[in-house]
Amino acid sequence: EAQVTQNPRYLITVTGKKLTVTCSQNMNHEYMSWYRQDPGLGLRQIYYSMNVEVTDKGDVPEGYKVSRKEKRNFPLILESPSPNQTSLYFCASSYQTSGGVDEQFFGPGTRLTVL
Amino acid sequence: AQSVAQPEDQVNVAEGNPLTVKCTYSVSGNPYLFWYVQYPNRGLQFLLKYITGDNLVKGSYGFEAEFNKSQTSFHLKKPSALVSDSALYFCAVRDFGDMRFGAGTRLTVKP
Numbered sequence: 001e002a003q004v005t006q007n008p009r010y011l012i013t014v015t016g017k018k019l020t021v022t023c024s025q026n027m028n029h030e031y032m033s034w035y036r037q038d039p040g041l042g043l044r045q046i047y048y049s050m051n052v053e054v055t056d057k058g059d060v061p062e063g064y065k066v067s068r069k070e071k072r073n074f075p076l077i078l079e080s081p082s083p084n085q086t087s088l089y090f091c092a093s094s095y096q097t098s099g100g101v102d103e104q105f106f107g108p109g110t111r112l113t114v115l
Numbered sequence: 116a117q118s119v120a121q122p123e124d125q126v127n128v129a130e131g132n133p134l135t136v137k138c139t140y141s142v143s144g145n146p147y148l149f150w151y152v153q154y155p156n157r158g159l160q161f162l163l164k165y166i167t168g169d170n171l172v173k174g175s176y177g178f179e180a181e182f183n184k185s186q187t188s189f190h191l192k193k194p195s196a197l198v199s200d201s202a203l204y205f206c207a208v209r210d211f212g213d214m215r216f217g218a219g220t221r222l223t224v225k226p
Contacts, residue, residue: 004158031212042121042205043159043216050212058213090158099147099166100211106151106158 002027004107006091012113013081021076021110023091030096032074033058033104034066036087043090049074050096081114088112117142119189119206121217128196129225136191136220138206147209148189150180153219154202162204165189176200196224 004025013019025032033048035058045058049068063085065077074093078085088111092104119140128134140146150162163174170182180191191204201224206217 033212033214035214035216040124040218042218043207045214045216048212048214056212059215092159096212100209101214103149103161103164104151104159104214106160108158 002105004091004093004105006089006107006110008110009108010111012115014115015082016080019078019081019112021078021089021091021112023074023076023107024072025074025091025093025105026072027093027095027105028071029093029105030071031094031101031104032068033092033094033101034064034074034076035090035092036060036085037090037109038087046076046089048101081112083114086112086114116215117146117208117210117213118215119148119208119217121204121206121220123220124218125221125223127223127225130198131195134193134196134200134222134224136204136206136222138189138191138217140187140189140206140208142208142210146182146187146189148180148182149207149209150174150178150189150191151205151207151216152176152202153205159205162191196222198224198226200224 034046035043047066091107151159
């Protein structure tokens with residue numbers, strides 16, 4: 001089954017404790033992206049990757065890191081989480097056309113709470 | 116920078132009536148626009164996209180969207196709403212890999 005998986009689905013942590021949210025896709029997509037969803041703000045892009053070893057900042061990259069060492073994986077790293085990073089996080093992947101990202105397939109989401 | 120706006124937080128319609136969810140965009144070049152839907156406790160699902168061509172785009176689940184360049188709008192429509200269409204709808208605009216989403220419109224379809 002074609003899918004984007006994220007782990008963990010739920011996470012409660014404390015301020016300053018480094019964490020990683022994993023994302024993996026099995027569709028051989030070039031493009032992957034991370035978003036956070038907050039009430040009233042919609043989805044905001046954190047980072048995206050057009051291909052292996054290529055990453056770019058999105059709208060709200062501060063406090064986050066990413067890496068793309070393999071095509072299928074795109075982990076999101078919070079080196080020192082803070083309460084304002086409490087949010088619902090989505091990973092997505094897509095084929096890449098000559099014009100850019102095409103329709104995206106989204107993971108189920110990771111609900112993160114930072115105390 | 117490019118952006119989209121969804122002027123309505125909430126849209127309520129009766130089952131069987133037509134529905135419209137509004138989106139306006141701001142881009143510096145050609146617009147590449149998308150609609151996504153989020154059902155309760157689920158991730159987002161792609162509905163349709165406008166890249167170029169016909170101004171009326173047909174998508175999944177009977178939805179369509181009308182691209183209007185003069186009004187810089189890309190409204191989502193459906194001729195006859197179903198209760199199961201109740202969800203959160205997002206408009207989005209692409210600039211190569213950069214994606215900007217609207218704040219979302221919650222659609223409620225009442226029986």
